[in-house]
Amino acid sequence: xxxxxxMRRAAVALTAAGALALTGCxxxxxxxxxxxxxPKGEDSTPSVALPxxxxxxxxVAAVWTGPEQANFTKVLDEFEKRTGATVTFVPAQDPIVNxxxxxxxxxxxxxxxxxxxxxAVQQAVAKKWAKPAxxxxxxxxxxxxxxxxxxxxxxxxTQYGVYFKAANKSLIWYNAQAFENAGASEPKTWxxxxxxxxxxxxxxxxxxxxxxxxxxxxxxxxxxxxLSQAGPEKYDQLAKHEIKWTDPSVGDALTTLAExxxxxxxxxxxxxxxxxxxxxxxxxxxxxxxxxxxxxxVFEGDFVSVNIAQTKAxxxxxxxxxxxxxxxxxxxxxxxxxxxxxxKDGKGAQALLTWLASTDAARIxxxxxxxxxxxxxxxxxxxxNEVQRTxxxxxxxxxxxxxxxxxxxxxxxxxxxxxxxxWKILQDFLKNPGDIAGTQEELESAAAEAYxx
Numbered sequence: 001x002x003x004x005x006x007m008r009r010a011a012v013a014l015t016a017a018g019a020l021a022l023t024g025c026x027x028x029x030x031x032x033x034x035x036x037x038x039p040k041g042e043d044s045t046p047s048v049a050l051p052x053x054x055x056x057x058x059x060v061a062a063v064w065t066g067p068e069q070a071n072f073t074k075v076l077d078e079f080e081k082r083t084g085a086t087v088t089f090v091p092a093q094d095p096i097v098n099x100x101x102x103x104x105x106x107x108x109x110x111x112x113x114x115x116x117x118x119x120a121v122q123q124a125v126a127k128k129w130a131k132p133a134x135x136x137x138x139x140x141x142x143x144x145x146x147x148x149x150x151x152x153x154x155x156x157x158t159q160y161g162v163y164f165k166a167a168n169k170s171l172i173w174y175n176a177q178a179f180e181n182a183g184a185s186e187p188k189t190w191x192x193x194x195x196x197x198x199x200x201x202x203x204x205x206x207x208x209x210x211x212x213x214x215x216x217x218x219x220x221x222x223x224x225x226x227l228s229q230a231g232p233e234k235y236d237q238l239a240k241h242e243i244k245w246t247d248p249s250v251g252d253a254l255t256t257l258a259e260x261x262x263x264x265x266x267x268x269x270x271x272x273x274x275x276x277x278x279x280x281x282x283x284x285x286x287x288x289x290x291x292x293x294x295x296x297x298v299f300e301g302d303f304v305s306v307n308i309a310q311t312k313a314x315x316x317x318x319x320x321x322x323x324x325x326x327x328x329x330x331x332x333x334x335x336x337x338x339x340x341x342x343x344k345d346g347k348g349a350q351a352l353l354t355w356l357a358s359t360d361a362a363r364i365x366x367x368x369x370x371x372x373x374x375x376x377x378x379x380x381x382x383x384x385n386e387v388q389r390t391x392x393x394x395x396x397x398x399x400x401x402x403x404x405x406x407x408x409x410x411x412x413x414x415x416x417x418x419x420x421x422x423w424k425i426l427q428d429f430l431k432n433p434g435d436i437a438g439t440q441e442e443l444e445s446a447a448a449e450a451y452x453x
Contacts, residue, residue, distance in 0.1 A: 046082070047377075048140060048358035050351050054084035058348040061090040061100070062114035062338070067306045071368040072114075078364055079355045085348055095417045097123050100343070104129060111349040114338045115161065117408040117416045118152055121339055125155040131342040133159040134350040140357035144377040148400040153339050161339030164356040165365070166374040168391045169220055169301040169334045169405060170324040173308070175286055177318065178205050178296035186322040190225075193325040194259060197266050200296045207266050209295025211282030212274035212430050215423025217300060219407040219415065220334070222426060224299075224324045226253040227332040227403060239406045241451045245443035251436050256327055258433035268295035271431045280307050287313035299324070301336065302391045306370035315387050333398055336405040337374065366392075414450035421446045 064072055069089065076087045090110050092099045097120045103109050109129070115121050124130040133141070138159050141150050145163070153161025172193075179185070182203035187193040197207035211217045227235045230249040237243045238250070264270035268285065269277060277285075283304050285294040288311050298304065305315055313319040323331045340356045342349040355361050362373035366382040372392045383389045395402065407415030407422055414421040425442045429435075 047360045048354060049136075050079070050083050050355060051347060052084055053348055053351060056083075056085045056348045057088065058085050058112070058352055059088045059090050059110040060112040060114065060340075060352065061092040061096070061103070061110040063092045063094055063096055063116065064114070065091070067309070067370060068303075071365050071370065074368060075356070075361050075364045078361070079352060082355075083351060085351075087352070095412050096120060097412050097416075100124070100129065101127075104343070109343045111344045111346065112340050112342055112352050114164070115341050116336070116338045117410075117412060118339075118404060119408065119410050119415060120412050121153065121161045121341060122155055123412060124341055124343075125158075125160055129343055130155075130160045131345055131349070133162065133342065133353050137162055137350060137353040137357050140354055144357060144359060144375045146374070146376060146396075146399050146402075148402055149337075149374045152337070152404060153341075161341050162353050162357045163337045163339045163374050164361070165338045166372050166395060167301040167303055167336040168372060168395050169336050170224055170332050171301060171304070171321050171391070172297055172299045172324060173283070173286065173304050173319055173321045174297045175205075175293050175295075175313075175318070176320050177291060178203070178293060179320075181205070181291060182296070184296075186320075187325050188331075190228075190256065190259075190325045190327040197260070197297070201266060205292060205296050206268045206294060207296045208260065209268045209277070209282045209286045209298040210274040210430070211277050211279035211298075211300075212271070212427060213277055214279045215418060215427050216407065216416070217279055217282070218426035218430060219422055220301075220405070221257055221299060222253060223334050223406045224332045225256050225327050226250070226406075227334060228324070228327040228330060229253055229256060231328065232403060235403060235406065239404075239409045241410075241447055245447050246440045250440055250443070254429065254433075254436050254439055257429075258436070261430050261433040274430060275427060280310075283307035284311050287311040287319050302372050302388065303370055305388065309370070315385060321387065333394070333403065334405055335395060335398075335402050336408055410447070411450040411453065413453065414447050421450060 073089060080087055096115055100113055115124065141162060149163045153159060153163055178200060182200045184196050184199045187196045200207040229252060234249050260266060267274050283298050284307055286298040287308055308315055308319045325331065340353055342353055359375055359377045362375040362378045363382045365371040366373055366378060367384060369384045372395055376396050380389045380393055383392055417423065422443060425439060425446065429439045
């Protein structure tokens with residue numbers, strides 16, 4: 001990833017288009033379409049050829065639950081109709097590498113696993129669990145995906161993963177009524193963000209809801225600040241552990257983050273309350289409670305819309321969004337994603353990879369909402385409202401210069417395990433944001449051990 005020019009243009013596009021799209025009724029937030037968008041362009045001609053798999057049983061494991069699982073099941077249902085196979089969804093737990101290790105040790109690996117970390121894909125390959133993607137899946141990837149998304153699913157030049165679901169993880173959602181009551185406006189810079197938080201606080205509403213019980217949300221706070229403040233080159237170096245976590249740039253980012261974490265009165269429930277709040281609750285408590293929600297703003301990716309849909313808030317009207325504020329010269333654009341990886345040799349697993357790399361499969365979940373696809377061939381009209389269309393366009397516009405979630409690139413023991421590594425250390429930092437140097441030392445010690453293993 002050489003420069004962020006296109007990524008920055010995407011961020012500007014998100015800001016400019018969002019100023020219009022997010023202040024109007026983009027949709028009903030529940031998959032309904034209120035904005036008069038153009039037809040979704042469904043074609044009777046399939047975008048991908050699939051083999052007949054009558055009688056074949058295929059299992060696919062993923063950590064998705066609730067609405068995400070339900071929407072993914074719709075994608076699998078269509079695969080069943082087209083192939084004649086029977087697909088079983090296997091609920092997985094985080095960390096998924098540990099879950100898969102148990103299944104494989106017991107002789108019951110799923111045919112395909114949806115793996116949410118680049119580092120975990122690399123671990124699956126290193127453990128010789130993963131099977132290379134076949135020519136049909138690779139053809140769909142070459143046709144529908146920017147090179148960066150193909151590279152993220154490859155190890156040592158061999159393609160393994162198909163990134164089916166992506167995320168724009170550089171967004172802050174807010175309660176429009178709370179902002180209006182406080183006389184607050186959307187901030188563009190980190191300094192403005194802190195000032196906005198103080199303005200909202202003065203109105204009697206706690207400004208920021210943090211899902212600190214899920215350590216991954218805290219890694220996202222850090223990464224967005226670090227990318228904007230330290231820049232893309234440093235970001236890439238830290239992601240590969242080419243520089244240490246004791247580097248001054250890490251201290252600078254933690255110092256910036258402490259400007260928020262060090263003021264518990266700005267966080268719903270304070271540090272202790274945040275550490276007991278799981279991510280879904282951090283969202284729903286921002287959009288319930290009438291004029292006095294528990295928090296006025298919540299940071300996370302486009303997938304927040306799934307949780308907002310469980311409240312009465314309407315996206316684009318009651319629930320609005322702005323890009324993560326610029327700490328340095330530019331607002332950051334950080335992404336994440338889930339890659340489908342075959343764990344068994346066989347026609348069924350390869351056909352499912354091919355299906356998930358197709359435009360038809362992406363369209364099904366896109367229409368259901370709460371989803372962004374890295375598939376550049378997908379017509380943006382498939383998304384149910386202008387909010388999601390805008391975020392999807394920004395992701396595609398970033399092209400090969402998109403920056404993937406840093407913790408998801410790390411070994412899972414450091415960047416993706418509850419109660420351990422970066423997740424645990426940043427939870428401790430939320431509680432005690434005064435010890436910058438000590439936090440850096442702990443992060444470096446955990447990272448060094450993980451990368452050495």
